[in-house]
Amino acid sequence: MFKRVVVGIDGSPASLIAVKHAFKIGKHFNIPVVGMFVIDERLLDESFLLELSSILGFTFYPGISARVKEFLEEQGDLLLKTFAEEGRKSGVKVSIVQVQGIPWKEIVNEADEEDLIVIGKKGKKLIKGVLVSSNAENIVRNALCPVFMLPDNDRDVKKVCVAYDGRENSKKALEIANVLKDVYNYEINVVSVIENLEEAKEREKEVKTVLKEGFRFHGIKGIPEEVLVDFCKKNSIDILIMGAYGKGPVREFFLGSVTTYIIHNLDLPLLLIRTTHEKG
Numbered sequence: 047m048f049k050r051v052v053v054g055i056d057g058s059p060a061s062l063i064a065v066k067h068a069f070k071i072g073k074h075f076n077i078p079v080v081g082m083f084v085i086d087e088r089l090l091d092e093s094f095l096l097e098l099s100s101i102l103g104f105t106f107y108p109g110i111s112a113r114v115k116e117f118l119e120e121q122g123d124l125l126l127k128t129f130a131e132e133g134r135k136s137g138v139k140v141s142i143v144q145v146q147g148i149p150w151k152e153i154v155n156e157a158d159e160e161d162l163i164v165i166g167k168k169g170k171k172l173i174k175g176v177l178v179s180s181n182a183e184n185i186v187r188n189a190l191c192p193v194f195m196l197p198d199n200d201r202d203v204k205k206v207c208v209a210y211d212g213r214e215n216s217k218k219a220l221e222i223a224n225v226l227k228d229v230y231n232y233e234i235n236v237v238s239v240i241e242n243l244e245e246a247k248e249r250e251k252e253v254k255t256v257l258k259e260g261f262r263f264h265g266i267k268g269i270p271e272e273v274l275v276d277f278c279k280k281n282s283i284d285i286l287i288m289g290a291y292g293k294g295p296v297r298e299f300f301l302g303s304v305t306t307y308i309i310h311n312l313d314l315p316l317l318l319i320r321t322t323h324e325k326g
Contacts, residue, residue: 047225049160051079054153054185055125059198060166065129067196067315068164069138074229078139081129082156083122084149090115119144150184157191164194167309167316183309186290186318192222193290195309195316203230203315206285207278209270210238210253215289219319220256223287226317227260232284234261237277239270271307278312290318 053068055061065081072079088094090111099106126142133140145152157163165182186193208223210216223234234257238249246265253263266273278286290305309316 047222048075048077048162049158050077051162051164052153052157053079053081054149054163054165055081055083055122055129056166057121057125058166058168060168060196062166063198063200064164064166064194064196065132066200067194069133069136071162071164071226071229072133072138072140073136076139078141079133080141080143080156081126081133082143082145082153083126084152085115085118085122085144085146086149087146088148089118090146115146150181150188153181153185154188154190157189159190161191162194163189163191164196167195167197183306186305186309189320192218192317192319195318197313197315199313201284201314203232203284205233205235205281205283206230206287207235207237207274207281207283209274209286209288210236210249211270211289212249212252213289215320217252217256219287219289219317220253222317222319224257230285235264235277235281235283236261237264237266237274239268239273240265241267271304271311274304274308275311278314283314285315285317286312287317288319290320 048071051068051072053064055065068079092108092111095110095114096106122144126144130140130142143156153163153165163185165185167182182195186195206223208219210220220236227234236253236257238246240246240249243265249265250263253261264277266277274286274288277283286308288305288308305318
């Protein structure tokens with residue numbers, strides 16, 4: 047299913063949880079896990095640092111960006127060393143990458159279509175961090191491969207929800223949910239937002255061609271993003287797996303607006319899927 051796992055590291059609680067899941071998946075499938083630390087080049091801009099000094103109250107001096115870069119490199123070295131040591135102790139094949147650039151762009155460029163990106167939903171901010179929420183959302187919007195986004199509250203994975211609307215990316219979501227079931231041993235709930243009973247029957251029939259058995263189907267009327275958030279909260283869902291940022295009319299299932307709403311209104315792990323031709 048996946049060739050590699052690429053995990054973004056910044057030392058935040060969410061990124062530590064992301065590493066835990068990356069190791070779990072990498073070990074199960076015996077695939078490499080790449081730990082990536084990105085020095086955000088925007089933090090090295092001296093005009094930005096001058097403005098920041100007036101806000102935080104530190105002394106600005108010409109050339110301070112070199113000291114900031116040195117600090118971030120040292121921070122990255124320490125985080126990546128810890129990542130590599132923990133991975134090897136866990137029996138995971140690990141490698142590490144430290145680069146300078148825009149974090150979301152570097153992580154997207156590192157990952158191939160056959161990979162899985164794993165990131166924390168909320169990273170540290172300003173000088174102390176690399177991955178912030180806007181970076182996480184930009185990764186989801188631009189990555190060619192699935193993105194597993196973890197919040198900063200860890201949980202046992204017992205129940206997942208797969209959002210299904212018949213599009214290619216939601217079919218891919220079903221396939222990935224089926225494969226990861228061996229990793230987490232969870233219960234699969236499939237939610238499809240429908241107009242009538244006939245549509246619900248057709249959707250369930252389509253789902254059975256992928257999952258065959260061992261799932262619960264829920265055909266629910268309503269606004270897609272509100273249905274999904276409500277279902278996940280009321281049913282103690284531990285991971286939501288869904289298509290992301292597809293094209294189409296504004297109110298159709300799995301538009302960017304739906305994905306963005308879900309990201310900002312559900313505080314649980316999100317595994318977001320898109321197919322290559324749906325990028326944009």
